[in-house]
Amino acid sequence: MKTQRSTTPVRASELTGRAWLNTGDRQLDLEALRGKIVVLDFWSFCCINCLHVLDELRPLEEKYSDVLVTVGVHSPKFEHEADPRALAAAVDRYEITHPVLDDPELKTWDAYTARAWPTLVVLDPEGYIVAHLSGEGHVQGLESLVEELVAEHDAKGTLHRGDGPYVPRPRPEGDLRFPGKSVRLPDGSFMVTDTGHHRLVQLEDDLTTVRRAIGSGTKGWADGPADAARFNEPQGVALLPESVRADLGYDLIVADTVNHRLRGVELSTGAVRTLAGNGVQRLLDDARARGVDPNEVPADAAPTDVALSSPWDVLWSTAADALVIAMAGTHQLFSFDPRTGQLAVLAGTGDEGLRDGAATESWFAQPSGLAQDASGTVWVADSESSALRRVRFDESGAVSRVDSPIGEGLFDFGFRDGAAAQARLQHCLGVAVLPDNSVAIADTYNGAIRRYDPSTEEVSTLTRGLAEPSGVILDDSQDHPVLVVVEANAHRLVRVPVPKDAQTVDEGAAQMQRKRTPIAPGELGLTVRFSAPAGQKLDNRWGDPTQLKVSSSPAEALVEGHGTAQGLTRTLRLADGVSEGVLHITARAAACDGSPDGEIPEHAACHLYQQDWGIPFTVSDDAESELTLELRGLD
Structure with a gap:
């Protein structure tokens, strides 16, 4: 069956923006792409669905490398994403192997009437629009369309085979590459997810000396000994309670984000095993096509048979007596009991947004960081809503309520201290609880560590000038409160003392500047x-x-x-x-x-x-x- 297309072709609009990346400084236009099938991928590097599409497109790009060119059109949502240095870092971080157009003023976005991230627009070799797709999960249809276009334009003589315009960028060198999260181990060392190198690295207390690596450093999925195991952009890592570790035979649980799996790591040997996830990205309602409840995880399902979606952080919850998972890809919190293998939805309907209330009514937006306080309350860095969420539990270990001390919604952000109701963050990725029960927030796109005090409901700034801090933990080995911050874009961990008197900053509130x-x-x-x-x-x-x-x-x-x-x-x-x-x-x-x-x-x-x-x-x-x-x- 052929794909049905309009008999009135529509010419593609010119590609306009500030600069090109991955082209060796060459400025591309539609004429330079003539003769190729072109997929325009409108994305932003904050968007988990956009990151899914990057991975979905990789096999297609490889299979049709002589006829297909993907062009990433980066159309920022947050102010920080319009910084060209931040975009260049994101292109490196996500190992993007196609040209990227920097479109900070959304000119090309508007020209192609994009309304959502991600959006895919397909151009034929003569420069006409043949498809306009929103969301993820379109690869099978895209492959059929590419096959059709190859046959059609081969016959017409308008298809030009050969290499595309991609020119790789130099890769930064160092022991760490875009690290994600860290955890302090019982012997005083730190385990960090070396996300860009697809492995774990154990650092000494000085935060620079490497004791060992766990994982081969090659992207993929493989269990086994430390030098052979493979990860794919791991993010969160949690140390299990001692009593649980003794029963299970492993010590750490890792959110292996792009593999859509949870992995277990034995500290004594470095051996890695898969605990949950089947490697297939969970689309929340794909179960609807099978006539079952899309939010139900069957009680008798083996955890390695259950689909997960971009688990971003993990935390052992004393209140739930289970692991809490920030399931960024479906905008939910999951629970996992490694003793029984039981997976369940803990909170969130799967709708993306900011809505408070009961567990079954609440909405999250790409939850990416977790911490708990002395009472067992779990704090969540809800990145796409630039919000700090609070998850309370009842005596049975079930979630009793979700609320939002900081945050307004998907399109509201900024850098503003003061009363929490008016305070603003910008795409926060990490949280930690301080000794006085206040909450430190890795305010990633503001390059800052912020502090929320529940007793006064005030927000202040502890430090600024960091390069996309993605994780933060309390280092309680010091005489005074010190935070260990994962500074992702500086490829390092740093200690940040908690000042006695925090700053008060007000650079205003903002909204996404989309038309x-x-x-x-x-x-x-x-x-x-x-x-x-x-x-x-x-x-x-x-x-x-x-x-x-x-x-x-x-x-x-x-x-x-x-x-x-x-x-x-x-x-x-x-x-x-x-x-x-x-x-x-x-x-x-x-x-x-x-x-x-x-x-x-x-x-x-x-x-x-x-x-x-x-x-x-x-x-x-x-x-x-x-x-x-x-x-x-x-x-």
Whole structure:
């Protein structure tokens, strides 16, 4: 079956931005890419879904290296992401092997009407747009489309085979490369996840002398002895309680982020084993295609048969008597009991955003750092909402409530101390609890360590000028409070004394500076376009396999049309007097392998297509009363 495309081709817009990376200083344009199939990947380096897509595209880029060119169009969400040095570091950190256009003013983003991270736009060898896709999970459809375009343009003589324009950048040298998190070991040394080298490194107390490495340093997945085991961008690491370690035969649990697994490490030998995760990235609602509860983890499932999604940090919770996992990829907290192998959703619906309340009602946005205080309360660095979240437990070890001492939502950030209700962070990745029960925050994109005092509900700044601090722990071996900070972009760990008198900084609050979409007052017709890829059909065995979830900020901006229901069309009604806000829209569609005109085979592979949009809008009388989004649109 051929992919259906419009009979009226649309010319691609020129690629404009500040600079190019991975091209050897060559400035590319569409003419330089003529003759190649081009995938424009609109991304931001803060976005976990964008990082998933980078990995999804790698096999496609390798298989079609002579005909396909991926161009990453970096369209920043946060202010820090517009810093060219930060972008260059991200290109190195994530080992991106295709040209990247720095688009800080969102000119190319606007030219291609991108509305969400990630967005993929496919251009044919003659420079026409042939597909516009949102979200992740499109690789199978992309491969079918590439095969079709290769055949078509080979026959026309418009396909040019050969090397693309990618030129690798020099790699930084050193013992550590973009380290993620660390933990202090019983003998006073520190274990750090050497994320960019895909291994663990044990450092002496001086934070510079390497005692040993665990992992071969080659990206991949393999269990075994220290010199043969393989990781893929490990992030979080936790030391198990002594009583638990004795029963299990290993000491550390590592969040092996891009492998979507938890790994166990025995300190005496360095041996590595896989504890949980099957290596397949968990899309929260892919279970819907199989007619089961997407949030349910079967009680009898082996932990290595369960799909996880970018576990970013891990913490042993005394209140839950289990490991807590910051599951960044599904915007949730999971629990894992290594004694029984039981995995469960601890808090979060899987919706991306900031919503407080009960465990089953709360929303997170890429949780990335965990710490606990003396009472057992777990503190969470919720990176995409630039928020500090607090998770309380009841006597049974279940989550009783989630709240947000700092943070407003997905699009609000800044650098502001003072009253917590008005304080602002910028993409925080780490937390630690100080001796006085206040909370230190690795405020990553502000390059600072901040402090929240629950007793006064005040926020202050402990230190500034750090290069993307990604983790922070308390070093309690000193006479006075000292923090050990993982300074990711400086490729090191540093000690930061906690000053007696913290600074008070106010550089203001900000919102993401994306163009607002004009919409008419009153009724608004919402349509999300989706077409199943070639070789798939919508999975309607259990009813309509599509779904829309809609809400708004502020919540009172919508008087009709909010909530969750099947179908990809909805009529919304704005409240009278609303002038601007944000629409939060999640679209999902389930499709399975099979002929569009036939039955789905019994053991067919099924796929969940999902995208979250946060669309800033402004109300205008002369604007359109229809809003159309592309979950998977073919032009």
